[in-house]
Amino acid sequence: MVEKEPDFQISEERNEWDMERIHVLAERLLPIYADVASGQMDDPKSQRYLNELIGILHELHPADMATVLESLPQQERVMVWRLAEPDEDGEVLLEVSDVVRETLIESMGQQELLAAIEDLDADELAELAPDLPKEVVHEVLESLNAEERAQVVSALSYEEDEVGNLMDFEQVSIRADVTCEVVLRYLRRFESLPDHTDKIFVVDDDDILQGVLPIRTLLVSDPEEWVHDVMSTDVVRFRPEDNIEEAASAFERYDLVTAPVVDANKKLIGRITVDEMLDVIREESEADLLNMAGLKEEEDLFAPVIDSFKNRWMWLVINLFTAFVASRVIGVFENSIAQIVALAALMPIVAGIGGNSGNQTTTMIVRSLAMGQLNLSQWGRLLRKELAVALMNGLIWGSAMGAVAYWLYGSMGIGLVMVAAMTLNLLLAATMGVLIPVVMERFGRDPAVGSSVLITAVTDSGGFLIFLGLATVFLL
Amino acid sequence: MVEKEPDFQISEERNEWDMERIHVLAERLLPIYADVASGQMDDPKSQRYLNELIGILHELHPADMATVLESLPQQERVMVWRLAEPDEDGEVLLEVSDVVRETLIESMGQQELLAAIEDLDADELAELAPDLPKEVVHEVLESLNAEERAQVVSALSYEEDEVGNLMDFEQVSIRADVTCEVVLRYLRRFESLPDHTDKIFVVDDDDILQGVLPIRTLLVSDPEEWVHDVMSTDVVRFRPEDNIEEAASAFERYDLVTAPVVDANKKLIGRITVDEMLDVIREESEADLLNMAGLKEEEDLFAPVIDSFKNRWMWLVINLFTAFVASRVIGVFENSIAQIVALAALMPIVAGIGGNSGNQTTTMIVRSLAMGQLNLSQWGRLLRKELAVALMNGLIWGSAMGAVAYWLYGSMGIGLVMVAAMTLNLLLAATMGVLIPVVMERFGRDPAVGSSVLITAVTDSGGFLIFLGLATVFLL
Missing domain, CATH: 1.25.60.10 (MgtE N-terminal domain-like)
Structure with a gap:
């Protein structure tokens, strides 16, 4: 050769x-x-x-x-x-x-x-x-x-x-009351079989799905055997109205290559294939990434400037708005800052750690919800755990930054306010980090969209409020 | 039935x-x-x-x-x-x-x-x-x-x-100089065929891969035909040292179900299957999401508090450090803030929009690099485009916030400094948003890890520096 x-x-x-x-x-x-x-x-x-x-x-x-x-x-x-x-x-x-x-x-x-x-x-x-x-x-x-x-x-x-949007109509189907030999002869009459054919759908005269005959089974079966004796009735099947991401996750769980799509009467109407599911999984996770970064959708790298602008302005405006709110919170305490200007330098640290920590919590929860690993009824238990982690982080990193603040500004008061404010903002971040995605999910919204912006908004404004508030009460 | x-x-x-x-x-x-x-x-x-x-x-x-x-x-x-x-x-x-x-x-x-x-x-x-x-x-x-x-x-x-880590050894192989009839008889001797078998590997006496016989072809071929006449030599094959994410992306592109793994002499040593690739794609995008949120790895929702703490502390410390640097930048300008306390309230807006916009740019580039859609040689063209988008955003949103600042504080100077600082920080964000992932990729590091933290660090400190610096020069 x-x-x-x-x-x-x-x-x-x-x-x-x-x-x-x-x-x-x-x-x-x-x-x-x-x-x-x-x-x-x-x-x-x-x-x-x-x-x-x-x-x-x-x-x-x-x-x-x-x-x-x-x-x-x-x-x-x-x-x-x-x-x-x-x-x-x-x-x-x-x-x-x-x-x-x-x-x-x-x-x-x-x-x-x-x-x-x-x-x-x-x-x-x-x-x-x-x-x-x-x-x-x-x-x-x-x-x-x-x-x-x-x-x-x-x-x-x-x-x-919906599954119906991605199904194709190239399925090969046979009756149950024939032998494997007949099936093999029937297949040989095709010029080529549809892509990804790993199973043949077994239907009755009304096209009602009875089972599937995996090619792997067909190949090792005795040609004399009847299809209804070797076919599998253990079929993962979909309805055209099923959610496509849930279908993709079923392909993942059950290691499928193709699966039949049936209507309400179990009549075979099409099939979906693993190559489409790969794209679904890729697009799903990309959409999450883009959302987290505040991009509306996939962008042509070389799109005209105006197209990129359109794709990005909305999230920028939302962020500008939350930053404006945080700015007004600071504005309330301008008098305190004028008296202790060190507060202005320290406040971003308090806001920042809250945002980071809250995003860690939210991301973990969003991911578990997407994978079906989290039951909403468990939110109380989760919240308790996240609060414990936040308390630990607050005491350790709060104390560290409190010591740094004391060293920089020589004021025990500023140091202690720093410890307290960081701990409180981390507790706030943990609470909102659990509640925001859980509430969004309960009300049927996708918790991956906007959770991150919301949590950052709360921990920014909250962090400034807690830190400047404590400083005003205890230091002035 | x-x-x-x-x-x-x-x-x-x-x-x-x-x-x-x-x-x-x-x-x-x-x-x-x-x-x-x-x-x-x-x-x-x-x-x-x-x-x-x-x-x-x-x-x-x-x-x-x-x-x-x-x-x-x-x-x-x-x-x-x-x-x-x-x-x-x-x-x-x-x-x-x-x-x-x-x-x-x-x-x-x-x-x-x-x-x-x-x-x-x-x-x-x-x-x-x-x-x-x-x-x-x-x-x-x-x-x-x-x-x-x-x-x-x-x-x-x-x-x-590496591909070798995920390959299995269950492949079915045949010689080229037999007929399809012989292959069918040979397969019938198996009790069952390996999962996902969509092609049979054709090898010579030394197990050197000659081609593949897709089951789809076998089923429609005349039993008298020779394997070497119907097999396909157009084989996507992998080496065990190949990167697993690149293999997964080849499965996606070429709609593969299984593929042979061969050594340097083209000797068949195993195969990889699409179900493993689904997991790779899922894990790859999850890792990106977790990284962006500052989680070291997937976390057991109900892990003991100490385990969650261990998984998260590192990114928190890195963020604390960058927040500390930003805080010291503000510290340099304490004198200016003491004189115009409005600066303290406005500075987070300048820093925030830079971070958001920079993350949009970086995410888009990281994604394109991962999909192989971006050639590093194009960075200059990309940078010019991103700078144009940034300039547009800066003039529009900078002017908007400048007007707001003027309205709040009644000072034209503060308003103009706001416009200039926001525009400059957006330009800085665009520059770093392009350069950070491109440089990381050029030096062989994964641009998905750490890009977001780095860009935020630069736009925070840079934003404070630009805004307070301009204010000090022009307003005092």
Whole structure:
């Protein structure tokens, strides 16, 4: 056998080299982009660059092409996109992030778009549809047969966080009253089996799900055996209205590759696959990270300044507002600060440790809630524990900073107020760190969104209030 | 066919009900735990509770059992653990988090541990080994045959972030010079195929990987066809030293279910599966979240206070130190604050917006670096863009807060200093927000760890310095 080199290869070095080379070539070719577009290229050196770039691009897997496009500034991105192999356009559009997808679709004509998406499956069309021009969606729906059209419409009818939105319709199903031999013969008539097929769905005449026949079982079974004797009825199945993150967590728990989607009557209507669940898990945790940092959504690195501004201004304003409140708290004590100016220097320490410690508590709780490891009824026990940790932290780090304050300012009073204020603010942080996510969860809100901002707001204003209040009472 | 109800079912309601009931029962039974342990139970009501609890526990899938154990306080956890079906002990130990695993293993005797782990595969033993008592590891290694022992030792020789640490040895391999018919007959001789088998590895006489035969291809191929004619040589393969997060991202890109692991000579030594990759992706993003919040690692919700303290003190101290530095910066300007006490109230606003905005920039860049979408050579272009966003934010929000300050304190000077200080601190935040992760990445450090603390430290101290410095120069 002649050893063929793989078309693509998981070698990070190779990918990175390609990536850098693509960037270099794209930058060189951009100034003569008009010529590139018209296919005329007088300069032989540019022609060589162009050939090299096209060569690299044509060897890329759609997923890698998507990464390349994400990494390029917008003009280069459009140029590279137009040079890429048109066959895989649809696949690439599915892989890129929403923001990049928009810029790519904008650069394409109606005919190009139609050509790009004509080979996609119903579920993939449904995924792209919201980003496509209406005429294109209309035209592509026209070209489908009735069954496919119904599938696209069905997929479009579910919310983004519902299983129905991510299911596909490529399942292979069989009856229970045949032998494994018959199943094997039936499968052989397919030109190819759907991606990820690890089990065949067993249904009755009305398409009601009876069980599944794992391929692993089929392969080791005696061909004479009946499907109903070897199939498994122990099926993790989903409803199209199920929450997609809960489905992903079921895939994780039960190590699934595919799972059937059924309606209220257990009629088989589609399936979901592990590759979609990987994306769900990745996106879920990314959304948490972005939220914690105060970004509304994923951002195109090279988006116009105004787009980045729009993505970020809301959290900045919320933070400005809470900072303003904290500032007014300080304002109340301006008289005290005027008399003991050291208070101004020490107060950020008290506020800061409260914010950090409260965020530690909240993050831990948000995470446990997301993993289903925390029952809301346990909040009392948790609060007691967090208060104990806060007391310990307060006495240790409060005393340390109290000693530092005493050493700096030579006032025992300031030192003691520091100890007391840090301890009290840590206790406040622990209380709010437990209560904020627990209350949000109880009222059906996502505790990952906004918990961090809220806790910081409370510990900032609270910290200033406690510290300056104690100082005013005891030191003036 | 009799319709059997599935043994477990993806129904969140059901799970939650079970969970609450387990909590109630465990709490009731805990006071009489000694009797439970000895099997004697005089009180018939308690006996009923006990039976109910055991009934629920025995129906749980190991993954759900793991979730239940994670959710219980330590005493109840140990009790429930001892009541659980011993057959699945090993599986459950694999599913729970490290911290919970420790408490469970501590509660088990040597014989129990040996019984729990005797049925595990080599890769699973290697996963548990670091948490097990030395004698137990020794004894279990003794009980293995030479090949299995070599596999355990090999898996243990890789770092936690290397592919070798997560590979298993259950691959099915065949030669290229046989027909599909022969392969099907060969597979039928297995009692069962390894989990997740979606492809069969094709090797030569020296176990050198030649290609893979996807089961999907095998099933649709003519039985007369030769393996070398239908196999795919387009193989995404890994080396045991490859980074596990990069492998997970390759699984995501190329929608893999399993992939071969080969040594430097392309000799097949094992495989990795998508279920492990799901865990890697989940853990990777969790680690980022925990890091951002300043938690060293995942924490047992009901850990003793001292354990939580240990997990959290380090970041608190680092933050205290940076807060102390910021406090000393303010200390330098005590004289200015004594003269214009409004400065004390306004300075946290300047520092705060810098921190928030810098964290937005850093998070976006850390994320793009992790996804391979950002080439370090582009940092200059990125910096220019971020500076533009910062300038826009500074002029808009700076002017807004400047107006507020003017309105509050009636001083045009304070208002103008506010605008200038906020704009400058936002520019500082943008610069550091780009440079900190880029420099960390260039020096081979994980930019997700510590970026947030560093940026906040710079924007706090920098914000105070800029604002109080400008005020001192222009207002006094």
